[in-house]
Structures are given as C-alpha cells and as structure tokens.
Amino acid sequence: ASDAEVMAPLAPRHPERVADRATVRADRAAATEGPVTLAQAVNRALGELLHTFPGMCVFGEDVGRKGGVYGVTKGLQQRFGPARVFDTLLDEQSILGVALGGGLTGLLPVPEIQYLAYLHNAADQIRGEAATQQFFSAGQFRNPMVVRVAGYAYQKGFGGHFHNDNAVGALRDIPGLVIASPARPDDAAAMLRTCLAAAAEDGSVCVFLEPIALYHTRDLHDDGDGGWLAGYPAPGAYVPAGRARSYGDGTDLTMVTFGNGLRMSLRVARRLAVGGIGARVVDLRWLAPLPVDDLLREARLTGRVLVVDETRRTGGVSEGVVAALTDAGYAGLIARVTSKDSFVPLGPAANTVLLDEPTIEKAAIGLLDAR
Structure with a gap:
C-alpha cells in the first residue's frame, strides 16, 4: 500500500x-x-x-x-x-x-x-x-x-x-x-x-x-616515486558503503572523480598547485550508493566542482553526481569532463575518445575563471 x-x-x-x-x-x-x-x-x-x-x-x-x-x-x-x-x-x-x-x-x-x-x-x-x-x-x-x-x-x-x-x-x-x-x-x-x-x-x-x-601501477607523479603503492590495511579497517575519500585541502576547487580519474586528477591538482591554485580531490569509491553527504560537504568548501568522469558522457557516472549535488541543494558552480559517447577503439585511436589530463586541467582553469 x-x-x-x-x-x-x-x-x-x-x-x-x-x-x-x-x-x-x-x-x-x-x-x-x-x-x-x-x-x-x-x-x-x-x-x-x-x-x-x-x-x-x-x-x-x-x-x-x-x-x-x-x-x-x-x-x-x-x-x-x-x-x-x-x-x-x-x-x-x-x-x-x-x-x-x-x-x-x-x-x-x-x-x-x-x-x-x-x-x-x-x-x-x-x-x-x-x-x-x-x-x-x-x-x-x-x-x-x-x-x-x-x-x-x-x-x-x-x-x-x-x-x-x-x-x-x-x-x-x-x-x-x-x-x-x-x-x-x-x-x-x-x-x-x-x-x-x-x-x-x-x-x-x-x-x-x-x-x-x-592493477600494476606503482608510481603517481614521477618514475620510481612509488606514489600509487599503499600499505595493506590493518585488521579492522574497512570502508562503509557510500563513503568517499578526500585528498588535499585546497579551497579553490573540488574535483570529484573515481577509478582512473583519481590518478589523473591528483596529477592535475599538483600542476595546478604550482600555479597557485588549491584543489582538493574527492574519490567517490562507491558508485552506488553515491556518497552524497561527503560530496555536498566537499563541494561547499570551495563552491566550485569539476566532475572528472572517465566513463561516457551519456549514461555515465557524472550525470548522477551532478543530479545528486543539485538535489541536495548545492548552489555553487559545477562542470563535468567525460570520455566521448563511443566504444573504445584499437591502439592510439583510443586517446581520441578517452578523457585525458590536458582536458581536465583546461576545464579546471575554465571553472576558476567563471563567475
């Protein structure tokens, strides 16, 4: 009933x-x-x-x-x-x-x-x-x-x-x-x-x-830095479903991402920092249920959100993230970058349709210039 x-x-x-x-x-x-x-x-x-x-x-x-x-x-x-x-x-x-x-x-x-x-x-x-x-x-x-x-x-x-x-x-x-x-x-x-x-x-x-x-990535920024390695979690460590993880404490921009997008976003965030731009990176970790409370908190800390989504623009993850923030009352600026609405082709042609770091960096700077 x-x-x-x-x-x-x-x-x-x-x-x-x-x-x-x-x-x-x-x-x-x-x-x-x-x-x-x-x-x-x-x-x-x-x-x-x-x-x-x-x-x-x-x-x-x-x-x-x-x-x-x-x-x-x-x-x-x-x-x-x-x-x-x-x-x-x-x-x-x-x-x-x-x-x-x-x-x-x-x-x-x-x-x-x-x-x-x-x-x-x-x-x-x-x-x-x-x-x-x-x-x-x-x-x-x-x-x-x-x-x-x-x-x-x-x-x-x-x-x-x-x-x-x-x-x-x-x-x-x-x-x-x-x-x-x-x-x-x-x-x-x-x-x-x-x-x-x-x-x-x-x-x-x-x-x-x-x-x-x-799977076998070891480095984050430079060859040999071991920045993508991590210690195996201690007994008792677990991640509640629907909880995100944040990196950095920048107050200029919040980059929301997951999967391969996390590594790309962290690399872009370091380059932005060289130019005096402070960005924080939020790893969703869970695509369902989405970590809405964590998203809203991190978004409001900067008032500018860039969703970095390696999946397709149509039917991908970014649509749900933008909708979740809007439904929760977020009133700041928001933009998204995604891969193209395409199957992934063979060889170097894949780079023409997949999201990359230059695209992320350009969108981040563009969002900061917006009023």
Whole structure:
C-alpha cells in the first residue's frame, strides 16, 4: 500500500552488523607486508576473506590454475583447493548462474567477470535474478554475491572495445545493487571486506569494479616515486558503503572523480598547485550508493566542482553526481569532463575518445575563471 512497504525487502541494510562482520579477520599475516599494488591488495584480500568466510568461493575464467589474466587470483587455488577456487567455462551466463545457485544454497560466491564488456552478455542474471530475489520473495530468499569485474579503459597494448569498456550505466540502473569502484590498493582491500560482509549479513548483491590500468601501477607523479603503492590495511579497517575519500585541502576547487580519474586528477591538482591554485580531490569509491553527504560537504568548501568522469558522457557516472549535488541543494558552480559517447577503439585511436589530463586541467582553469 506504500512505497516503503514495497521497497522494504529490496535491499536490506544493517550497517552496524556489516561493520562488525567486516572487521573480523582470520588471516592477520598479510597486514605485516610492505606497500602493495592494486592487484596485490585484491589478491591478499581474497586470501584473507577465504579464511574468514568458510562458504566463500572464487571462480571464473582462468582464475584457478592460471591465477587470472592479470595475476590477481594467483596462488589462491593452491592455498584453498579447487573446490573453493576454480575455473569455469568461458561463458558469463554460466559463471553468474553458478553464483546464483551457490548463493541460494548458503554459499558466498565471488565470481569474476574477466572484462567489463563481457558482463553485458549476462547482465540480466544480475538485474532480473540476483538483485530481485529478495524483492520478489519478500525477503524469504536471497542471492548474496560479490561480482568482481576487471574494467574501464586506458590499458596499454591491449585494445579494443571488448577489453577496454567504460559502460556502467546498465549497472547503476539496478535498484539495490551495491557498486564498489576502488582505485587505491588500501581502499580495494578494505572495500572488498565491506562487500563480503554486506553479502553475508544482508544478502547484498555487489559489483566490485577493478580498474585494469591501475592493477600494476606503482608510481603517481614521477618514475620510481612509488606514489600509487599503499600499505595493506590493518585488521579492522574497512570502508562503509557510500563513503568517499578526500585528498588535499585546497579551497579553490573540488574535483570529484573515481577509478582512473583519481590518478589523473591528483596529477592535475599538483600542476595546478604550482600555479597557485588549491584543489582538493574527492574519490567517490562507491558508485552506488553515491556518497552524497561527503560530496555536498566537499563541494561547499570551495563552491566550485569539476566532475572528472572517465566513463561516457551519456549514461555515465557524472550525470548522477551532478543530479545528486543539485538535489541536495548545492548552489555553487559545477562542470563535468567525460570520455566521448563511443566504444573504445584499437591502439592510439583510443586517446581520441578517452578523457585525458590536458582536458581536465583546461576545464579546471575554465571553472576558476567563471563567475
């Protein structure tokens, strides 16, 4: 009889219980290791969580014996055995079908979709089955899962729209779906803890988008600076869903971004600082739910917001960010830069349609000149 009644079983949220579950760790050895890359952080987190959650299974194309195309699942099958870490058919519908059945029987599936473009082959198994199970059964059944997806663009030497894809609109449209998009190694591990805990406690369906181009990135500004490495997060560290992360304390401009855009924005922010412009950079980290409170606070600190969105201009993330700020009452200046409404082509042609640092810097300066 009401929207609240209809939506009650859609996506139960118990943040305190999720926090309790996310801060429990069985494997503490990884916390003592030195700075890691994004790929290494996800690998260690998967190992830690396989210890923590006995029903957790990691599976997908080449994730077992090979350890994944990019080595992210390397060594996990040897440690935990082929019953918990295993290879599947080269078929996304089969992969998500196994996850659907596993979740119903009480397991905690963590399927991998090898590339974001491949997810579209089986998107309805997330939209029409997994994410709607609690909704249509009034909470009697659920399909908890954390779908790891290697995605976005900017891969060097491995082009084409099947391996470089920035289409996230089909995911952001699904009610109740949690979409995590870590860029930094420490965030990736902490956010993966959150997603597994949410799946276990609330039956959440989570999509964990991993930027391929940042998997093995080590430097931020200069060769050898190690600025993109980070320490593995200590036991108990997790990132609540819908919370952003800020860098810098500039008062002239707020740059809102995520994924590969974070690295580009931080690099641009340093160049702006040389010219006397103080910019703060906000990493969304979560594309659903969006961190609206954090966004609004950081936007009001400067009164000028530039949304740096590596996805497409139409159906991308920036549309939701601009709408969220406007709906929340933000009255300052706002602009956005995005990639083009195009598939990602092969080779150097990709640079003609993807967002780049010169475009970001030019837009930032233009926004500062606006009145």
